[in-house]
Amino acid sequence: MRLLQYCLLLTVLSLCNVNADAQHFGFLHGVDTTIQLLDTSRHARWGQRSQVHSRPSFARTAEEPKREKKFWRAGSEWFLAQAFPATFNRFITKDPYSYISFKNFINHQRFSAWDWDDNQFTTNHLDHPYHGQLYFNAFRSNGYNFYQSSIATLAGSYLWETGGETQAPSINDLINTTYGGIILGEMTHRIARNILGRGSRYPRLRTSNEIGAFFVNPVNGLNRLLDGKWGKVDKYNAVDSSAIWTEVNIGMRRFDAQEGDIVEKGKNGSYGRLRLWYSNGLQNLKRPFDQFYVNLEFGKGDSTFINAVNVHALLYGNKFFKTKRGEHYGVLSANYDFYNNDAFFYGAQNLIYNWNSEFRYKKQNRLNMSLGVGAILLAAVPDPYLLYGASRNYNYGSGAGYRYRAELSVLNRLLITGDYNGGVFFTVSGNESYYILHAATLEASLRVIKSFSLNVSSGYFALEGHFEDEQYADFNRKFPFGRISIGYNVRF
Secondary structure (H helix, E strand, O other), X not given: OXXXXXXXXXXXXXXXXXXXXXXXXXXXXXXXXXXXXXXXXXXXXXXXXXXOOOOOOOOOEOOOOOOOOOHHHHHHHHHHHHHHHHHHHHHHOOOHHHOOOHHHHHHOOOHHHOEOOOOOHHHHHHHHHHHHXXXXXXXXXXXXXXXXXXXXXXXXXXXXXXXXXXOOOEHHHHHHHHHHHHHHHHHHHHHHHHHXXXXXXXXXXXXXXXHHHHHHOHHHHHHHHHOOOOXXXXXXXXXXXXXXXXXXXXXXXXXXXXXXOOOOOOEEEEEEEEEEEEEOOHHHOOOOOOEEEEEEEEOOOOOOOXXXXXXXXXXXXXXXXXXXXEEEEEEEEXXXXXXXXXXXXXXXXXXXXXXXXXXXXXXXXXXXXXXXXXXXXXXXEEOOOOOEOOOEOEEEEEEEEEEEEEEEEEOOOEEEEEEEEEEEEEEEEOOOEEEEEEEEEEXXXXXXXXXXXXXXXXXXXXXXXXXXXXXXXXXXXXXXXXXXEEEEEEEO
């Protein structure tokens, strides 16, 4: 968990290293901050135009150039992502599960050998996706495309589960490492490429860009060192035409997980948020991850440092029709949601189909709405009556998710946002039960001056647990909150 906090900090610092065009954006054309994943390159938020920098040697393009595929190096790095943790567990920590053998691997090929593991919540839902992205980027940074790297991620996760430990191969680890690793892997690949692509335009920043990109994607940074490309311009990165916008909020919040009364019973704590929008152009709705959004929330006064992680990435989209006042799209997205607060914790991998509509009134007013429904592939939720194995106090379940979001931009100065994320899912591992999730937020953002804004928001998170066994009482855990912060917006 501490490692992930460091990674979060390094990611923020790495983005700060690259050249940035400071501008406030209140509304990204077609970018849903949770669901809608359309074009961000045509309009900056608050109606300001994006600045375009000329490239001296390479023409920028949204297409991905072909690269030499280096199978043996990719395979070696993929294998080392297995070998290093296995060696550490065997000879340093001397984990009893690390005494592996070929017989153990053969026994785990039986379908009946698979089970659900008992790891802690953060291990399964943060650490495993990070491990998965190492498998992914071992191939992605060596010339392979998104789909080929995804297969390598699945293979890496499968091999670790069946041969990396003596305990039963874990169903939930296979899903979390593969699905989460693919999402995190492609995002880090694209962000690092965006950072490195600026080297041809800002020669004086090439070293700092390399360092920043290395922290975002260490596997790619290692390969650039091996290829002698460190600090140099190469075509693959130089032609990148993607754009990244970030918003940083720092402020205070008030919340209460006991009485549900933030006015009289609540407690105060510091609050921070980092949001990132990535776009590779409107024309690429049919290419995975050409649009994605990341939301990170953290602060003191709560149960953990990282309070929320939300990722929403385009997989495939279609433009349905256009009217005089608006445009309408359909988007299939890969979603990851992680909440961890004083009331409850929740982590889920989702696959959502969204109907997105954007309406305009004159040039200074805009309304975006998005409605999404789909599958919750695997969710982890607390069970106060369960102790599964040594440390697992939560159930696994699958079900349906539904979302709605609306953004209203008024006079390019005031942005009002309403967001709801809900779901119902049934236990597949743990005490027989079903759960209902509600996560709603209402926020107003007023541009004060240039890139700075004043943000006020209020929200309500709730998780209901309903158990079949009468000896287990149902619960309804609530987490209301209010927040005020100063925001700074910048385009990279």
